[in-house]
Amino acid sequence: MPPPVFRFAPSPNGYLHLGHAYSALLNFDLAGQAGGRFLLRIEDIDAARCKPEFETAMYEDLAWLGIGWEHPVRRQSEHLADYRAALEDLSAQGLVYPSFESRAEIAGLVAQREAHGRWPRDPDGAPHYPGSARLLSPDERAGLLESDVPYALRLDMAAACARAGNLGWTERGEGPDGETGTVAARPQAWGDVILARKETPTSYHLSVAIDDALQGVTEVVRGQDLFWSTSLHRLLQQLLGLPQPAYRHHGLILDGAGQKLSKSTAATGLRELRAGGTTPAEIRRLVGLP
Known part of the structure; x- marks a missing residue:
């Protein structure tokens, strides 16, 4: 039986925040526990908002968190x-x-x-x-x-x-x-x-x-905001006759006002937290992961 396939699929229209860290780490952890594969996909079809510098920063932040992924990365703009x-x-x-x-x-x-x-x-x-x-x-x-x-x-x-x-x-x-x-x-x-x-x-x-099917994704783990x-x-x-993955929707990391985090929330941005001395282990604790 082939191993399960997980993925994290951010859009490079801003810097990653704690909510992204939670979803990426959760997918990476679940893939490791299941002996599965972990893929990174860049959802960059919005040419007006997606910027190369944000994509580069995503790679840096994910690597800092200790997350590794298969290569090549699928970039939607190339497909x-x-x-x-x-x-x-x-x-x-x-x-x-x-x-x-x-x-x-x-x-x-x-x-x-x-x-x-x-x-x-x-x-x-x-x-x-x-x-x-x-x-x-x-x-x-x-x-x-x-x-x-x-x-x-x-x-x-x-x-x-x-x-x-x-x-x-x-x-x-x-x-x-x-x-x-x-x-x-x-x-x-x-x-x-x-x-x-x-x-x-x-x-x-x-x-x-289309991407989930072409990449053979079997486990879609993402936030509850995408449930419906x-x-x-x-x-x-x-x-389209595509295979059906299993889904797991997780709770969201919210700000102090109880709102979903956005990429403009500097207080929860990974780059800001990293620059302030926060460690990857502390990021895990902040988002409630072991």
């Missing part, structure tokens, strides 16, 4: 063809359509609908897509795609759920409300999610499902 192929597969199934409204236009449409009652929002709090791009004729779509109008490629959620049927996943940790064991997926809670944009050929949700994203990832796995 755009993989995501493009997945989009083409979904398009061939009739499950993807372009929408052309700007963010401001979508906000206006949401406001119009919420004037008559609450408009549905996804688990992250973003409103479902309120537009009517699915109703455009093929000629209308073709004309807009050939113009300079920006667009987003969306998953037709109703059609996708009808094709995939009922889904679930094995949860070895727990969700925000204590969900564990076999969890029923609820991808419809995300509405017609964006899978790519004209200027960005993939999204987090699409690329993470698993519903969407399971849907994409099913539609």
Whole structure:
């Protein structure tokens, strides 16, 4: 039986903080305990925010913590063809359509609908897509795609759920409300999610499902803030014929106000703590690991 495969997948859009340290160390420890493999993946599809200096700093911070990883590191920006192929597969199934409204236009449409009652929002709090791009004729779509109008490629959620049927996943940790064991997926809670944009050929949700499959990841260990994203990832796995890993969602390291840490929180940044004399052993104690 092949060894289990774990991964840590940060985005180089800032410096690592204590929350990243917890997730990276937990994955590394679990891989060691299971005699498994530990992979590092750099999720750098956001070219505007991801910077080489942040990526270099990540390698330095992880090495300082005593974490080792296999080489080469997968960098998403080097594998755009993989995501493009997945989009083409979904398009061939009739499950993807372009929408052309700007963010401001979508906000206006949401406001119009919420004037008559609450408009549905996804688990992250973003409103479902309120537009009517699915109703455009093929000629209308073709004309807009050939113009300079920006667009987003969306998953037709109703059609996708009808094709995939009922889904679930094995949860070895727990969700925000204590969900564990076999969890029923609820991808419809995300509405017609964006899978790519004209200027960005993939999204987090699409690329993470593809990457985990191509890297042979068998154990996805990540924070509870991504718990309900698993519903969407399971849907994409099913539609694309990808293997299903097991999931373990862990609690988050919070700041003094009880909020999730951000990369702008210098007080919990690993580089700041290291410069102040904090040791890797003390980092482990701070995040509650032995």
